[in-house]
């Protein structure tokens with residue numbers, strides 16, 4: 001991880017570029033996967049599991065027996081931790097429910113808006129290098145609270161043809177029953193087109209590697225909605241001398257260990273603090289089981305030393321990090337200046353991993369700068385909002401002439417007539 005001292009905006013922009021996503025190359029791989037799944041259904045899924053996951057599957061869907069057996073393989077300690085996380089995530093997502101909105105905008109013209117669940121949703125749970133059972137909570141809890149009627153979960157099988165027991169345990173705790181042993185772009189294609197075992201869905205959710213992310217983008221060509229591009233994890237830590245360099249290093253490493261294409265950034269006003277933090281990174285890295293992955297991610301990573309608060313905010317809002325940690329004395333002042341970030345962690349006792357697992361917020365967040373125009377997953381992601389209007393006789397008499405004038409001026413006489421015919425009818429009633 002290199003240190004940039006008071007760089008110009010050209011230099012910090014260049015240094016903070018995310019590792020290149022090989023979109024062209026990845027699309028070349030996933031195009032035939034989509035074609036094959038569309039044509040051959042389950043047979044293609046079995047073939048790709050053999051090719052990419054190294055296992056010959058006989059069944060795509062997880063059986064009830066497998067789900068029951070999974071519970072015995074998850075320690076009581078972990079079951080209890082999952083329960084705490086489940087409770088917090090449920091509380092925060094239930095609190096996001098919105099009452100139906102009703103507004104009488106003029107006498108007799110009543111407008112309403114109501115959240116209605118998306119019926120069929122597909123949840124992707126990554127399983128390539130780490131069994132992300134926490135992602136099950138992040139996606140399934142809001143899907144259930146929203147009231148989605150069909151929920152399918154896809155996750156890659158291991159070499160024995162199993163999904164990690166903690167993923168199965170968590171899915172069953174939340175009430176999911178349809179779980180498929182499919183990973184990568186083939187899982188996304190299956191949820192897009194449907195196969196014998198997997199129904200086509202209306203919207204696909206979940207993070208994943210570049211094949212999954214590109215697959216989700218491709219799914220949108222077929223009328224399927226997606227939550228957002230949620231790719232390689234990243235964090236930006238903004239810290240001053242009041243922060244603890246060991247805490248900062250631990251936070252940087254927590255996201256660097258996700259994948260070799262992850263990126264972490266430190267922004268600080270003190271060169272000395274930057275040096276201390278990077279020394280801690282080297283020290284803590286040695287003991288990590290995933291140090292080889294983290295080391296590669298750190299190669300894409302930078303510490304930026306800047307004195308001015310204005311430039312700091314410029315860097316953060318330009319980078320638009322998936323996760324932003326603010327560990328400075330006047331933290332709330334900084335919070336007010338943030339306009340682009342997936343999720344913000346405030347103060348030195350708020351590690352990013354608390355949000356990854358159990359604080360209650362959602363960890364499925366926009367990466368790669370998409371925090372500029374996307375939100376993270378929330379209850380809203382699982383509903384669409386239908387609007388309604390009811391116009392009474394009195395309302396039409398009041399509003400009708402406005403519509404007539406506007407329609408006439410747009411040269412759309414049929415639109416005008418739909419009002420005039422009613423107003424004339426009401427006139428003749430008298």
Ligand SMILES: NC(=O)c1ccc[n+]([C@@H]2O[C@H](COP(=O)([O-])OP(=O)(O)OC[C@H]3O[C@@H](n4cnc5c(N)ncnc54)[C@H](O)[C@@H]3O)[C@@H](O)[C@H]2O)c1
Pocket residue numbers: 029052053125126127128129130132135156157182183184185186207208209211212230231232233258259262322363364365366367
């Ligand atoms: N942004 C977020 O909210 C968030 C949350 C959690 C995880 N993540 C990210 O999710 C990612 C998880 O990636 P992962 O790889 O561990 O699991 P994954 O489940 O996303 O991918 C594994 C699958 O990729 C496919 N695949 C692998 N190599 C392939 C190849 N050469 N050709 C075609 N397909 C291939 C296989 O089908 C395999 O089953 C990480 O990058 C992590 O940072 C992001």
Ligand SMILES: N[C@H](CO)Cc1c[nH]c[nH+]1
Pocket residue numbers: 132134135232233234322356363364365
């Ligand atoms: N940090 C990831 C989101 O970028 C989510 C996660 C799951 N488990 C651990 N972390």
Ligand SMILES: [Zn+2]
Pocket residue numbers: 233254255258353356
């Ligand atoms: Zn994480």
